[in-house]
Amino acid sequence: MRIRALAIRIIRQFVRDKRTLALLFLAPLLILGLMKLVFNGNAVEPDIGLIQAPSAAIAEQLDKAGATVKAYEQAQDAEQALRERKLDAYLTFADGKPALRLEGSDPSMNQSVLLLLQRTMNAGAQAVQPEVTYLHGTDDMASFDFYGPVLIGFFSFFFVFMLAGVSFLRERTSGTLERLLATPIRRTEIVFGYLSGFGLFTLLQAALIAWFSIDVLGLYMDGTIWYVLLMNLLLSLTALTLGTLLSSFASNEFQIIQFIPIVIVPQVFFSGLFNLNAMTPWLQHLSRVMPLYYGADAMRSIMIRGEGWSAIDTDVYVLIGFSAVFALLNVIALKKHRAI
Amino acid sequence: MLDDISLQVERGELFGLLGPSGSGKTTLIKLMTGIDKADGGTVRMLGERMPKLAMLQRFGYMAQSDALYYELTAKENLSFFAALYGLKGERLHKRMQAAMAVVDLEDHLNKTVSAYSGGMKRRLSLAIALLHEPELLVLDEPTVGIDPVLRQSIWQELEALRERGTTIILTTHVMDEAEKCGRLGLIRDGKLTATGSPEEIKRQSHTQTIEEAFIALGGGVRS
Numbered sequence: 001m002r003i004r005a006l007a008i009r010i011i012r013q014f015v016r017d018k019r020t021l022a023l024l025f026l027a028p029l030l031i032l033g034l035m036k037l038v039f040n041g042n043a044v045e046p047d048i049g050l051i052q053a054p055s056a057a058i059a060e061q062l063d064k065a066g067a068t069v070k071a072y073e074q075a076q077d078a079e080q081a082l083r084e085r086k087l088d089a090y091l092t093f094a095d096g097k098p099a100l101r102l103e104g105s106d107p108s109m110n111q112s113v114l115l116l117l118q119r120t121m122n123a124g125a126q127a128v129q130p131e132v133t134y135l136h137g138t139d140d141m142a143s144f145d146f147y148g149p150v151l152i153g154f155f156s157f158f159f160v161f162m163l164a165g166v167s168f169l170r171e172r173t174s175g176t177l178e179r180l181l182a183t184p185i186r187r188t189e190i191v192f193g194y195l196s197g198f199g200l201f202t203l204l205q206a207a208l209i210a211w212f213s214i215d216v217l218g219l220y221m222d223g224t225i226w227y228v229l230l231m232n233l234l235l236s237l238t239a240l241t242l243g244t245l246l247s248s249f250a251s252n253e254f255q256i257i258q259f260i261p262i263v264i265v266p267q268v269f270f271s272g273l274f275n276l277n278a279m280t281p282w283l284q285h286l287s288r289v290m291p292l293y294y295g296a297d298a299m300r301s302i303m304i305r306g307e308g309w310s311a312i313d314t315d316v317y318v319l320i321g322f323s324a325v326f327a328l329l330n331v332i333a334l335k336k337h338r339a340i
Numbered sequence: 341m342l343d344d345i346s347l348q349v350e351r352g353e354l355f356g357l358l359g360p361s362g363s364g365k366t367t368l369i370k371l372m373t374g375i376d377k378a379d380g381g382t383v384r385m386l387g388e389r390m391p392k393l394a395m396l397q398r399f400g401y402m403a404q405s406d407a408l409y410y411e412l413t414a415k416e417n418l419s420f421f422a423a424l425y426g427l428k429g430e431r432l433h434k435r436m437q438a439a440m441a442v443v444d445l446e447d448h449l450n451k452t453v454s455a456y457s458g459g460m461k462r463r464l465s466l467a468i469a470l471l472h473e474p475e476l477l478v479l480d481e482p483t484v485g486i487d488p489v490l491r492q493s494i495w496q497e498l499e500a501l502r503e504r505g506t507t508i509i510l511t512t513h514v515m516d517e518a519e520k521c522g523r524l525g526l527i528r529d530g531k532l533t534a535t536g537s538p539e540e541i542k543r544q545s546h547t548q549t550i551e552e553a554f555i556a557l558g559g560g561v562r563s
Contacts (some may be wrong), residue, residue, distance in 0.1 A: 006421030009409065009416070016411040016452075179407030182373055183424040184396040337376035340391045 006193025
């Protein structure tokens, strides 16, 4: 009864607050849409200069491999172009031996030039091309398909964390929490009331984000949508309980913002957006305490690898555990405001 | 904050706590309602030792700040708090009308609180405190920002509630309001300097007004 009253009140407040609704529902779509555009841009075409190439075939092959080739007579002209960033690299042939000079400031550009060059050099060797097959994914899978599942989880987490934190804080600063605690409501009822009121919106948000990324943005999806929704909901639940818990330690909205670099950003590093194996081993263990790590791991298993319950059950239990612990701590933290 | 306070309020009394801001009125009230717990000493309300959750059902509380949800209408605010006290159906409807009539806000039931003036918010807070017909009303500065005419009608209503058997404890720093209380407790720097009816206090301190009595009993010059 009291839980329901609290949930209804939160829902009513939300519906009146159009701007916050927009933040919850439209902002993730906007950002995911932008991400799609950024990660799915056209392939890079390096500009490569050629200085006195021994044969015209080289220029042709480079061009076929996707480079924009410019011929130069003098090495210093090419060097000048490199400085002015008109070229990404140039190739010289001193005594018939090729030498490459790279602009060098962008590692990803360096790699694509090197890769392209390797392909051109090998093309002449008539090497046996292996037949390529994929266990998961396809050959036209883009970076966005790989990062997408993590991003979906991240946005569910981030926006709900902020909203829950600020809402609960407002309850405190406006004096309504004190008033609430002067009624016979139990501390657990407050926490569960918040969970169910916000839960509804997080469920809607999770469904909207999943639908938008899969059906509109065409994110690679090999698994069951229900598992995606479940993981999203669990992530939001963790964010909700964590947000309300941490708001007890903030005295204004700005201090909630201060939790972003401390609580949110580190989770991004450990969520799988960056390769965890490349990290120092002891640092890798840090990911074990980050809710987003489990969420992102499960989302990838479901969406890219099409795996089922057996692959995500641990993640599910861990996230439920996180939520339960945060909720319990929240009930205890409320003791600060009322002795019983 | 509070130091060696011993205070007994009888059932059916209208008891006023008078003191300047920062004197400890609100702290004392929070101890009474069981929101705070004293480091030492005991609080008994309606015969029960505080803090006790079930007792909050029998109290009506009005905080110093208007604890209202501004995005919601007055009606939604009322029905939210009513639900917390377990009011529903016909009784809810009746009580909502009655409580809003006391504070003269019946015509503004469907307005959002953000459109309310300061005084209206204060009155709505009072209506919420009256909603579940509590045995004990605890009001922290109930008439701040309310105009004199309405203030008088609220005092009349408080008096009527008291006659019907409701115990009322309120805080104030307005001296002429203090005169209307059945009994008074004077608080200063966390100490209870005097208790008694307004007349008793004036007689005790050989002064003509509560204000003078307050200064005389508080030790004259502030330390």
